[in-house]
Amino acid sequence: MKNALVGVGVLSALGAAGVVARVRGSRMAVPALVSPNANRVVVLGAGFGGMSAARTLATQKDGEDLDVLLVDRQNFHLFTPILYQVATGGVTPDNVAHPIRYVARNKGFRFQESTVERIDVENRQVHTDDGAIPYDYLVVALGSTTNFFGIDAVQEHSLTLKTLGDGIGIRNRVLDALERADVEQDPEARRALLTFVIVGAGYTGVELGSSLRDLLMTVLLKDYPTIRPEEIRVMLVEAVGRVMTGFDDSLVESATKTMREKGVEIRLNTPVNRVEPEGVYTADGEFIPSATVIWTAGVRANALIGDLPGQKGRDGRVSVNNCLQVEGHENIFVIGDSAAYVMPGDERPLPANAPIAIAAGKTAGKNVLHALRGEPLEPLKYRREGQLVALGRNNAVVELFGKVKVTGLLGWFMWRAVYFYKLTGVKNQLGVLLDWAFGLAGTRETNSLRTP
Ligand SMILES: Cc1cc2nc3c(=O)[nH]c(=O)nc-3n(C[C@H](O)[C@H](O)[C@H](O)COP(=O)(O)OP(=O)(O)OC[C@H]3O[C@@H](n4cnc5c(N)ncnc54)[C@H](O)[C@@H]3O)c2cc1C
Structure with missing residues (x-):
C-alpha cells in the first residue's frame, strides 16, 4: 500500500512537471518545448531518408526559428542491410536497432513515437494514432512495404x-x-x-x-x-x-x-x-x-503515399521534381522508397536503396532551409558507388x-x-x-x- 502511494506521488510529480507519459495509448501531456511562432517541419519516417533529413535540418539551421519533429511508429532506426542476419541468427536483434531519441537529443530535433494514419494535404496536417500534427513543411520518408502483386493468399x-x-x-x-x-x-x-x-x-x-x-x-x-x-x-x-x-x-x-x-x-x-x-x-x-x-x-511504396497529390507509378511511388517536391506543393518533399525520382538523362526512376534515401534526405533538409531563407533550391545529387x-x-x-x-x-x-x-x-x-x-x-x- 505504501509503495502504491509512493508510485502515485511520483506519477503526479511527473505529470505536474509536464513530462510526457503514455498510458495505454493516451498522451497525457506535451512538453512546451516549441516556440509558438516556429516554422513547423514534420518529417515522417525515421528510416534512412527521414533520419538524414532530420539530422540535416537540425544541424544546418542557422538561427531560424524552426521546430523539427521526426515521427515514427517505432522508437528505433533499423539497419536493414543486415536484417537477414537477424533472421538467420548471425546478429542479435538489438544490434541492428539504434535509438532515435539518442540521435534526437544529440542533434537537436524532437521525436514522437506515433503511427501515421492519414496525410491531410488540404489542411496541412498529419493524422496519427495520437492526434493531429500540423505542419508548414512536410518531408515524407515512410519507405515501402512488401509487394504481393495481388497473388492469391x-x-x-x-x-x-x-x-x-x-x-x-x-x-x-x-x-x-x-x-x-x-x-x-x-x-x-x-x-x-x-x-x-x-x-x-x-x-x-x-x-x-x-x-x-x-x-x-x-x-x-x-x-x-x-x-x-x-x-x-x-x-x-x-x-x-x-x-x-x-x-x-x-x-x-x-x-x-x-x-x-x-x-x-x-x-x-x-x-x-x-x-x-x-x-x-x-x-x-x-x-x-x-x-x-x-x-x-518486391516492394511497393507505403500505402499512405496514396494520400498525396501527384502522379503515382505502378509500384505506388509518387513522382517528385528534381528538388524532391511533389508537383504543385512546394512545401511537401518525398524521399527514399516512397518517391519516384528520375535523374536528368535517365529514363527510369532511381532504385529503392539506402544510399539514395540518405542523399535525398540531405537534399530535402537543405531545400526546406533554402525555402525558408528565400534561396534557390538545389537538385538531388547522387553518385552510384x-x-x-x-x-x-x-x-x-x-x-x-x-x-x-x-x-x-x-x-x-x-x-x-x-x-x-x-x-x-x-x-x-x-x-x-x-x-x-x-x-x-x-x-x-x-x-x-x-x-x-
Ligand atoms: C531486408 C532488407 C535488406 C536491405 N538491404 C539493403 C542493402 O543491403 N543496401 C541498400 O542500399 N538498401 C537495402 N535495403 C533497402 C533500404 O532499406 C531502403 O531502400 C531504405 O531503407 C529506404 O529508406 P526510406 O527512408 O525510404 O525508408 P525506411 O528506411 O524503410 O524507413 C521508413 C520508416 O517509416 C516508418 N513508418 C512506416 N509506416 C509508418 C507509419 N504509418 N507511421 C509511422 N511510421 C511509419 C518505418 O517504421 C520506418 O522507420 C534493404 C531493405 C530490406 C527490407
Missing part, C-alpha cells in the same frame, strides 16, 4: 523480411520447423517442415537463402541428430531467368554458382501463383510442400563504381568492412563485431525468441 501464408519483427519471426519459424521435424514421424509432413522456400531472388532473397543454408547445415544440424543433411532443402524460386536483376552479369553468374555449390536449389523462370499453409503452387502447376515460405519478391551482396559464410560479390568486381573471400571482407563502417552507433558496431566473431567460431543465436 500470399500475404496470409508467407513470411516477409521488412521489419525487425519479421527478422525475429523468420528465425522463430525456422527453429520451430526443426523442433517439429525432430519429433515428426510422417515422411510427407517431415519433408514440408524441412523445405524452406524463398520466393524472389533479388538481393534480399539471395542473401537470406545463402545465410539460411549455412545456418541449417553448419550450425543447426549438429543440434538435431535425428535430422539427416539430405532432408534439408533451401529453395530460391524466381519468376525471371536470373537472380539479382540489375547486378553485373559476370557477378550474377558467380553468385549463382556459389549458391548452387552450397546446396541452395535455384528455380528460375518459375512464377509463383499461390501460397497455401501446406506450400507453394507455381504457375506451371507444380506444388512444393513447405511449412516455411518467405516472400522477398556500388553494390554488395553477401553469399553466406566467407563469400560475397561486390561491384564498385561500375568498374571493380570482387568475389569470394575478399568480397566477403569488403562486405563486412563496409557494413561495419555504416552501422549506426559504436555500441551496435561492437555488438555486431562480437556476433560475427561468434559466427566464425560456428555459433549463432538459436533461441526461439518468444515469451509464453
Whole structure:
C-alpha cells in the first residue's frame, strides 16, 4: 500500500512537471518545448531518408526559428542491410536497432513515437494514432512495404523480411520447423517442415537463402541428430531467368554458382501463383510442400503515399521534381522508397536503396532551409558507388563504381568492412563485431525468441 502511494506521488510529480507519459495509448501531456511562432517541419519516417533529413535540418539551421519533429511508429532506426542476419541468427536483434531519441537529443530535433494514419494535404496536417500534427513543411520518408502483386493468399501464408519483427519471426519459424521435424514421424509432413522456400531472388532473397543454408547445415544440424543433411532443402524460386536483376552479369553468374555449390536449389523462370499453409503452387502447376515460405519478391511504396497529390507509378511511388517536391506543393518533399525520382538523362526512376534515401534526405533538409531563407533550391545529387551482396559464410560479390568486381573471400571482407563502417552507433558496431566473431567460431543465436 505504501509503495502504491509512493508510485502515485511520483506519477503526479511527473505529470505536474509536464513530462510526457503514455498510458495505454493516451498522451497525457506535451512538453512546451516549441516556440509558438516556429516554422513547423514534420518529417515522417525515421528510416534512412527521414533520419538524414532530420539530422540535416537540425544541424544546418542557422538561427531560424524552426521546430523539427521526426515521427515514427517505432522508437528505433533499423539497419536493414543486415536484417537477414537477424533472421538467420548471425546478429542479435538489438544490434541492428539504434535509438532515435539518442540521435534526437544529440542533434537537436524532437521525436514522437506515433503511427501515421492519414496525410491531410488540404489542411496541412498529419493524422496519427495520437492526434493531429500540423505542419508548414512536410518531408515524407515512410519507405515501402512488401509487394504481393495481388497473388492469391500470399500475404496470409508467407513470411516477409521488412521489419525487425519479421527478422525475429523468420528465425522463430525456422527453429520451430526443426523442433517439429525432430519429433515428426510422417515422411510427407517431415519433408514440408524441412523445405524452406524463398520466393524472389533479388538481393534480399539471395542473401537470406545463402545465410539460411549455412545456418541449417553448419550450425543447426549438429543440434538435431535425428535430422539427416539430405532432408534439408533451401529453395530460391524466381519468376525471371536470373537472380539479382540489375547486378553485373559476370557477378550474377558467380553468385549463382556459389549458391548452387552450397546446396541452395535455384528455380528460375518459375512464377509463383499461390501460397497455401501446406506450400507453394507455381504457375506451371507444380506444388512444393513447405511449412516455411518467405516472400522477398518486391516492394511497393507505403500505402499512405496514396494520400498525396501527384502522379503515382505502378509500384505506388509518387513522382517528385528534381528538388524532391511533389508537383504543385512546394512545401511537401518525398524521399527514399516512397518517391519516384528520375535523374536528368535517365529514363527510369532511381532504385529503392539506402544510399539514395540518405542523399535525398540531405537534399530535402537543405531545400526546406533554402525555402525558408528565400534561396534557390538545389537538385538531388547522387553518385552510384556500388553494390554488395553477401553469399553466406566467407563469400560475397561486390561491384564498385561500375568498374571493380570482387568475389569470394575478399568480397566477403569488403562486405563486412563496409557494413561495419555504416552501422549506426559504436555500441551496435561492437555488438555486431562480437556476433560475427561468434559466427566464425560456428555459433549463432538459436533461441526461439518468444515469451509464453
Ligand atoms: C531486408 C532488407 C535488406 C536491405 N538491404 C539493403 C542493402 O543491403 N543496401 C541498400 O542500399 N538498401 C537495402 N535495403 C533497402 C533500404 O532499406 C531502403 O531502400 C531504405 O531503407 C529506404 O529508406 P526510406 O527512408 O525510404 O525508408 P525506411 O528506411 O524503410 O524507413 C521508413 C520508416 O517509416 C516508418 N513508418 C512506416 N509506416 C509508418 C507509419 N504509418 N507511421 C509511422 N511510421 C511509419 C518505418 O517504421 C520506418 O522507420 C534493404 C531493405 C530490406 C527490407
